[in-house]
Amino acid sequence: xxxxxxxxxxxxxxxxxxxxxxxxxxxxxxxxxxxxxxxxxxxxxxxxxxxxxxxxxxxxxxxxxxxxxxxxxxx
Amino acid sequence: xxxxxxxxxxxxxxxxxxxxxxxxxxxxxxxxxxxxxxxxxxxxxxxxxxxxxxxxxxxxxxxxxxxxxxxxxxxxxxxxxxxxxxxxxxxxxxxxxxxxxxxxxxxxxxxxxxxxxxxxxxxxxxxxxxxxxxxxxxxxxxxxxxxxxxxxxxxxxxxxxxxxxxxxxxxxxxxxxxxxxxxxxxxxxxxxxxxxxxxxxxxxxxxxxxxxxxxxxxxxxxxxxxxxxxxxxxxxxxxxxxxxxxxxxxxxxxxxxxxxxx
Numbered sequence: 001x002x003x004x005x006x007x008x009x010x011x012x013x014x015x016x017x018x019x020x021x022x023x024x025x026x027x028x029x030x031x032x033x034x035x036x037x038x039x040x041x042x043x044x045x046x047x048x049x050x051x052x053x054x055x056x057x058x059x060x061x062x063x064x065x066x067x068x069x070x071x072x073x074x075x
Numbered sequence: 076x077x078x079x080x081x082x083x084x085x086x087x088x089x090x091x092x093x094x095x096x097x098x099x100x101x102x103x104x105x106x107x108x109x110x111x112x113x114x115x116x117x118x119x120x121x122x123x124x125x126x127x128x129x130x131x132x133x134x135x136x137x138x139x140x141x142x143x144x145x146x147x148x149x150x151x152x153x154x155x156x157x158x159x160x161x162x163x164x165x166x167x168x169x170x171x172x173x174x175x176x177x178x179x180x181x182x183x184x185x186x187x188x189x190x191x192x193x194x195x196x197x198x199x200x201x202x203x204x205x206x207x208x209x210x211x212x213x214x215x216x217x218x219x220x221x222x223x224x225x226x227x228x229x230x231x232x233x234x235x236x237x238x239x240x241x242x243x244x245x246x247x248x249x250x251x252x253x254x255x256x257x258x259x260x261x262x263x264x265x266x267x268x269x270x271x272x273x274x275x276x277x278x279x280x281x282x283x284x285x286x287x288x289x290x291x292x293x294x295x296x297x298x299x300x301x302x303x304x305x306x307x308x309x310x311x312x313x314x315x316x317x318x319x320x321x322x323x324x325x326x327x328x329x330x331x332x333x334x335x336x337x
Contacts, residue, residue: 051317052317052320052321052324054317055270055274055314055317055318055320055321056270056321058274059266059269059270059273059274062269062270062273062274062276062277063269063273065273065276065277066269066272066273069276
């Protein structure tokens with residue numbers, strides 16, 4: 001296998017990090033909906049933390065993208 | 076492999092040469108607009124990145140000038156918006172740092188509006204997203220974390236080193252916990268910078284890929300990616316706001332850590 005092919009496979013593997021972010025988003029919004037269903041009055045308070053949490057969870061997936069960019073620069 | 080060139084090969088090559096190429100990273104290219112050098116030693120050319128930074132700053136200044144041009148006790152529409160923007164950041168600072176955060180309010184206010192307007196100005200077609208350059212976000216995050224470190228020593232002296240020693244942990248675990256704390260502190264500027272940079276880059280790359288499909292697909296297929304870009308631009312405006320908000324909140328948290336040690 002030549003180096004370019006290996007780099008392309010590595011970039012694809014770096015995208016696997018998105019799976020973890022997907023699980024995280026599922027857990028985050030699932031729990032949030034559960035919490036709002038139990039206590040609808042707290043929705044406005046919870047919404048703030050949901051969006052902050054969403055930004056953190058999404059960022060984890062994007063670290064994988066950065067790794068892909070680094071590999072792309074080397075290849 | 077045969078070396079004969081058939082006419083189909085030639086046609087295919089011609090089609091490939093004319094066909095639009097997918098290059099979703101092209102709009103992140105920094106190009107020099109005006110060549111300026113400082114005494115022939117330092118390259119301080121005005122690039123499109125610098126230009127859009129200026130435009131973002133100008134937009135922030137125009138916005139707040141307009142909002143507070145004729146301040147009245149009962150605010151008008153523009154003044155309400157300006158006051159809302161002011162109270163929003165004021166709320167964050169007082170909520171997280173408290174009264175001691177007052178000296179940092181102007182900096183945090185400026186930081187939030189600079190990042191927000193850079194993010195939003197980057198969505199204008201043909202513009203340049205300043206925050207999609209790692210060097211810009213890294214400059215912010217590294218200076219913030221370095222400042223919080225120095226400020227902690229300034230306030231607490233050598234007691235600040237206790238910051239790296241978690242409380243309520245057995246002494247036996249200390250050789251393990253202290254390096255972890257130090258590494259987590261050193262990871263702060265990296266995560267802060269990469270989060271903003273990667274969010275901006277990823278969103279705009281995704282939009283560029285979708286725009287590529289809009290122009291290459293036939294008309295009966297192009298509406299699908301086109302509709303997606305319309306929706307995703309709205310999402311990008313939201314993400315631009317959320318990322319500026321997160322950056323501001325984390326800046327407050329880091330400064331708070333050096334004022335009120337945990």
